[in-house]
Amino acid sequence: MLANLNANQTIGKHIYKDELKPLQDRLAALQQRVRAAGLPVLIVFEGWGAAGKGTSIGKLVNPLDPRHFDVLTMGKISDEMLMRPFLWGYWCRIPSKGQITVIDKSWHRIILPEEREKWELNPQVTDNFYQDVNAFERQLTQDGTLLIKLFLHISQPEQARRFKALEEDPSTAWRVKPHDWAQNKNYDAHLKRFEQMLEMTGTELNPWHVVEADDRRYSGLKICRTIVDAIEARLEAPAGKAAAPAGNAREERASFPKVLAGVKADQYIENAEYKEELDFYQTRMNRFGHKMYVKRRPVIIVYEGWDAAGKGGNIKRLVAELDPRCYTVVPIGPPTPHELGRHYLWRFIRRLPKDGHFTIFDRSWYGRVLIERVESLTPEPVWRRAYDEINEMEQHCSRHGAVILKFWLHIDKDEQLKRFEARMNDPAKQHKITDADWVNRENWDAYEVATDEMFAKTHKPHAPWVVVESNNKKYARIKVLKTVTDALDEALK
């Protein structure tokens, strides 16, 4: 693909001048329309060293109102990024509705050897790199983001010329690094890498635009035209077609194993045994927490379950003996307007643990297929595609080395009523019960259907669901502690 391409397309000075100005005017006008339409636009620049990414971005944003775009320069990867799955830093920076974000060096960088070294990646990650990247891009596009991917292509002699020119000017000499010359010397090997990347990640939904960039005028025009065309096409697409395909929108209402109906919620533990086991497992938790820190393995724990099932008290016992500098408990409520401006996974992914740390989510991304489904807060095709999105996200974390456990705290309907009433009658606990709890209770059956489907679709070996019988809170606490410490023990082997 690249090999057959003539990087040296040229264009005359006058044609350039005549064509550029109207394109820039169109782009400036489009920026206003993008804001008005609430369209998130993500423009990715990749390409050879010295292919002119910086200059091209400069020309591109020149006509834009500088208050309403972002340019992300990811030249140096921050240590915050290096301590998390490699897509994390990009997820955190996706544009909100109406925003234009330009990225200079994106997640595709990982195909370069000098980048891989920095990240110290698991083989699992590199082996599945293209799958994770394509899932990420598809998720953004399905959510309505316009993703425009540009690859700037220059020839070997042109690249050498540019490196030399940079080196000869004392004010720019520092920009040429040893790995730049290595790229030029091993041009053919890199060409193969780039071609593979273009092929593997150039999907129908998110194709690459290769820009011949030996001539700066030619590439400048082509970049500008590509972007203007893409934005115009999206803004002018008929409403129905504007959104990307919605995934498994038309899936049959299948029937799933009735897991919850079969659970005996009233498992029991004696008080004396409870005290002994609590002490045993909390000590174990402390020791393993410490070891996970030393081994730099992150842990993600999700709590879901019926209202009043005892999540708060359960979490408290789980972390009681953990070093408080190593864990965070994240309570999840309804999304804020700020959070609604982006893909629904954004607010969870931002909170993922650093290597060696625990994050415990008190409710989670599963709200998408539980409350949002049951209360029709989200259209069916959208929550349906969340099963894939969730699986892909957890898979990505797992490949990075995360231990993932998901608990469903289960009580039966009678027990819930008893607890609701106890809360109503205790002034110190009245704040813990709200109208929403009673509404959820009325939807019990619908939640049971949604939960069973969730189990069927998102229970994975690397991110299992564990139903915790919680009529007896003490039993439930021990079961969670035992499950978590067993999983850590296994992970530490």
Added chain:
Amino acid sequence: MLANLNANQTIGKHIYKDELKPLQDRLAALQQRVRAAGLPVLIVFEGWGAAGKGTSIGKLVNPLDPRHFDVLTMGKISDEMLMRPFLWGYWCRIPSKGQITVIDKSWHRIILPEEREKWELNPQVTDNFYQDVNAFERQLTQDGTLLIKLFLHISQPEQARRFKALEEDPSTAWRVKPHDWAQNKNYDAHLKRFEQMLEMTGTELNPWHVVEADDRRYSGLKICRTIVDAIEARLEAPAGKAAAPAGNAREERASFPKVLAGVKADQYIENAEYKEELDFYQTRMNRFGHKMYVKRRPVIIVYEGWDAAGKGGNIKRLVAELDPRCYTVVPIGPPTPHELGRHYLWRFIRRLPKDGHFTIFDRSWYGRVLIERVESLTPEPVWRRAYDEINEMEQHCSRHGAVILKFWLHIDKDEQLKRFEARMNDPAKQHKITDADWVNRENWDAYEVATDEMFAKTHKPHAPWVVVESNNKKYARIKVLKTVTDALDEALK
């Protein structure tokens, strides 16, 4: 102070048990009251290496609901922090209303030699360290934060014993670093440093609580009691006294030089000259921007001025030839509820530039003494103390090496009316004029008074105000470009 203190206070096992539980229960109850009262609580742990900060924090948070506190472990300083003024990372993490944040190693760390090395601080920063720290703490406290500072003190032999014990256990040996032993060997020199720190930053408003920590039971009790007492005292203080002294609340309404009244807003530049100068200064801007990047100097530019004075277009010309990867333009609107939950400077400080980058604020923290004053959105004692807060914040940035420039874009009242009417009559520009603009226009005189006082109180050699005559937009653009490039030229010398 420390030298005369016996670190080896002990307490019997039984007394400990009897006293701890009731204290922990009180603390758990207080957490609910802190949330209900919307009180931000910041608890700082400092002290000798191996003084038991981690363990103490663990015991402290044990009775708390883990969903509603944060523990910040600042052991390793992130590269994001190293690229900004040293208080920046702590500013970004201040607790919001009702939140309890515990910091293990705070801004006081900078007194330690091994920390100073990492930061590569300007002498200006180290020389004024205590002033900046005390200003930061005072600002938080005046804003309503309860700040509790604990210093854990152990004796030299006890510290040595603990390092040895850690080293002997293979699972903890990694925690003892060479600088730890250096601290123990040079115990007396460190003692002097710590004493100086305690003396210089132990203010009446924000005193230190020194905890004798050779005996873990004694220190555990004392820490818990100190915190419980401090929170209770604050929650039970009469409303008027709860808040910290408000600063210059009762200052006389002095009269300030009438700067704006003397400005001739209608300076003019010929078209041909404009084009020539624009080209000259933009090229200069590009070159200097590049040099600032290489020298890792950050630049902060503030735009304030009358509505319709042409800020947007002016900013656009200023950045037109800057590398877009080196600057960010931050438009400032009314604060969101999320932002209102913290000190008003928080949302600006978060956006301060990295070293080598430009941040341009389109409106700024000066809104506190402009719109918030004129429209009585903020009580007078609160906006009055903002002059000091602003000066201290800009001073802190300047010491770090930032170039700071503040522009007031000035048009006269007739010119504004002309522009408002032109906007009303142009469908493409109607969105740029709102009712708020007309309200502001009615308050013209009040703004003029506020602006003159702002100039008088916040015009500083390291952060000057420049009034830009803007009836002629082209003149205004050249004046800003010239002022900025001259300042950069000076800074680069």
